Amino acid sequence: MKRYSAFAVARQALNHHMGWERAWASPEPKKKYDAIIIGAGGHGLATAYYLGKNHGLKNVAILEKGWLGGGNTGRNTTIIRSNYLQDASAALYEKSRSLYETLSQDLNYNIMFSPRGVIMLAQTQHEVRGYERTAHANALQGVKTEFISPARVKELCPIINLDGPRYPVLGGLWQARGGTARHDAVAWGFARACSDMGMDVIQQCEVTGIRAENGKVAGVTTNRGDIDCDKLGIVVAGHSGHLADMAGFRLPIESVSLQALVSEPIKPCMDVVVMANTVHGYMSQSDKGEMVIGGGTDGYNNYTQRGSFHHIEETVRALVETFPMVSRLKMLRQWGGIVDVTGDRSPILSKTPLDGCFINCGWGTGGFKATPGSGWGFAELMAKGYSPLTAEFGLDRFHEGRFIDESVAAGVAH
Amino acid sequence: MMILTCPCCGVTGEETEFHQGGEAHLTRFGPGSSETEFHDYLFSKENPKGVHLERWRHAYGCGKWFIAARNTVTLEVYGTYAAQTTEPPQDIKDTLSAKVPGWSWREFA
Numbered sequence: 089m090k091r092y093s094a095f096a097v098a099r100q101a102l103n104h105h106m107g108w109e110r111a112w113a114s115p116e117p118k119k120k121y122d123a124i125i126i127g128a129g130g131h132g133l134a135t136a137y138y139l140g141k142n143h144g145l146k147n148v149a150i151l152e153k154g155w156l157g158g159g160n161t162g163r164n165t166t167i168i169r170s171n172y173l174q175d176a177s178a179a180l181y182e183k184s185r186s187l188y189e190t191l192s193q194d195l196n197y198n199i200m201f202s203p204r205g206v207i208m209l210a211q212t213q214h215e216v217r218g219y220e221r222t223a224h225a226n227a228l229q230g231v232k233t234e235f236i237s238p239a240r241v242k243e244l245c246p247i248i249n250l251d252g253p254r255y256p257v258l259g260g261l262w263q264a265r266g267g268t269a270r271h272d273a274v275a276w277g278f279a280r281a282c283s284d285m286g287m288d289v290i291q292q293c294e295v296t297g298i299r300a301e302n303g304k305v306a307g308v309t310t311n312r313g314d315i316d317c318d319k320l321g322i323v324v325a326g327h328s329g330h331l332a333d334m335a336g337f338r339l340p341i342e343s344v345s346l347q348a349l350v351s352e353p354i355k356p357c358m359d360v361v362v363m364a365n366t367v368h369g370y371m372s373q374s375d376k377g378e379m380v381i382g383g384g385t386d387g388y389n390n391y392t393q394r395g396s397f398h399h400i401e402e403t404v405r406a407l408v409e410t411f412p413m414v415s416r417l418k419m420l421r422q423w424g425g426i427v428d429v430t431g432d433r434s435p436i437l438s439k440t441p442l443d444g445c446f447i448n449c450g451w452g453t454g455g456f457k458a459t460p461g462s463g464w465g466f467a468e469l470m471a472k473g474y475s476p477l478t479a480e481f482g483l484d485r486f487h488e489g490r491f492i493d494e495s496v497a498a499g500v501a502h
Numbered sequence: 503m504m505i506l507t508c509p510c511c512g513v514t515g516e517e518t519e520f521h522q523g524g525e526a527h528l529t530r531f532g533p534g535s536s537e538t539e540f541h542d543y544l545f546s547k548e549n550p551k552g553v554h555l556e557r558w559r560h561a562y563g564c565g566k567w568f569i570a571a572r573n574t575v576t577l578e579v580y581g582t583y584a585a586q587t588t589e590p591p592q593d594i595k596d597t598l599s600a601k602v603p604g605w606s607w608r609e610f611a
Contacts, residue, residue, distance in 0.1 A: 329549040330551055339546075339549070340546060341547070341549055342549050387517075387521065387522050388522035388556065388572075389556070389574050390574045391551050392575065392577060396504075396517060397503050398503070398518050431544070431545055486544075
């Protein structure tokens with residue numbers, strides 16, 4: 089792989105940019121791999137990347153039913169933060185946020201991480217207390233957040249309306265090192281680095297069955313033939329239940345559609361991410377100038393990647409009262425992603441009843457921010473059978489009643 | 503927008519008039535049951551890609567519970583029926599068999 093750099097751009101400029109090589113190869117599947125990852129979204133690719141980089145496991149294939157990063161990786165609102173309440177989640181999300189800081193350099197691929205800061209608005213007394221508690225918890229966990237006044241909120245985000253018609257802004261939980269990144273680039277950067285390590289990223293390869301011998305995983309059946317493996321990682325978000333079925337176990341997960349929308353591009357007007365969980369809307373501005381808006385989840389299981397129509401009205405209503413200027417904007421696109429939600433709103437990174445088969449799922453409405461950290465921990469779990477990052481997130485926690493109950497993750501605001 | 507018909511009051515309305523209440527035909531396990539039974543009752547929900555049977559409440563109408571047979575991919579509603587039953591009635595099964603040959607949902611098919 090030729091490295092990307094300013095010199096490379098200058099060199100390519102001399103020959104009309106005709107010399108750029110493909111960012112990743114499109115190989116045919118081999119007969120057998122040491123490890124197979126199902127799902128080439130951000131989490132799957134990050135897992136493969138850290139399997140190679142941290143654990144020297146490079147005979148790895150990443151199988152993708154559709155195209156690379158075409159699921160929730162390319163559908164989220166790209167917010168990165170780690171202001172969680174429980175210690176286990178704060179550790180995992182903060183690991184992830186800190187990996188994002190140097191990910192562009194690690195991957196030699198610009199993922200456009202922009203630590204512009206995230207404000208979560210407190211608009212009721214309950215929220216004020218809740219976020220003060222989170223700020224205290226974060227201080228103990230070593231995650232830098234603070235509870236700020238309405239005046240400071242206004243200073244950070246001048247377009248906000250502090251005296252909304254329903255809920256005034258009473259303060260906010262501010263994480264200055266949170267922000268956004270370019271979601272597609274995260275998947276592309278990991279895929280390029282994996283391909284460079286000799287791993288096979290195989291797109292349009294749908295897994296139709298999981299083969300087991302004597303209670304141990306033997307391989308997968310795909311639309312491009314049987315492939316054997318020693319270890320199998322299932323990282324398929326909304327379709328986890330479907331894959332778990334093939335592997336012969338059940339998951340405490342339900343899938344719903346979560347939607348988002350973007351406006352027409354406008355001049356820069358907001359350089360922080362604002363989340364308003366009470367009225368339920370959240371917004372940031374992309375580098376192209378579009379306002380990126382997070383919407384609601386459907387109230388019932390579905391796999392539509394579209395979402396219910398009335399949520400658009402609820403989301404836009406929340407935003408218009410929080411940011412009155414939004415009322416003049418046209419919306420360009422609206423879409424949905426299938427999110428896999430667990431009972432305690434925390435992810436599952438776990439061994440499974442099938443020996444050699446591991447599952448990483450249940451990220452629900454907030455997986456993008458966790459991409460590198462999830463890959464880091466899950467790769468360690470797959471390689472060594474244990475990872476301190478993922479230890480609390482096992483499937484057995486539901487049996488034991490040992491939930492990682494995330495109040496900040498309870499809504500869909502991610 | 504999904505359209506449901508409440509079998510209790512007969513009103514047909516769009517989804518905002520109703521509230522989904524989770525998987526239908528649950529067998530409840532409580533004190534005295536095994537850990538696995540209790541775990542499965544609480545957490546191991548059906549999450550099918552296709553036919554799903556689930557409880558709904560006519561929240562902004564008569565307020566009563568009923569059960570809907572629905573497709574989680576196309577959002578087609580195959581029918582609704584009274585909640586006072588332990589399995590889907592024959593006419594719902596017939597509709598499902600006609601529209602989705604080979605369907606199955608938990609122990610029903």
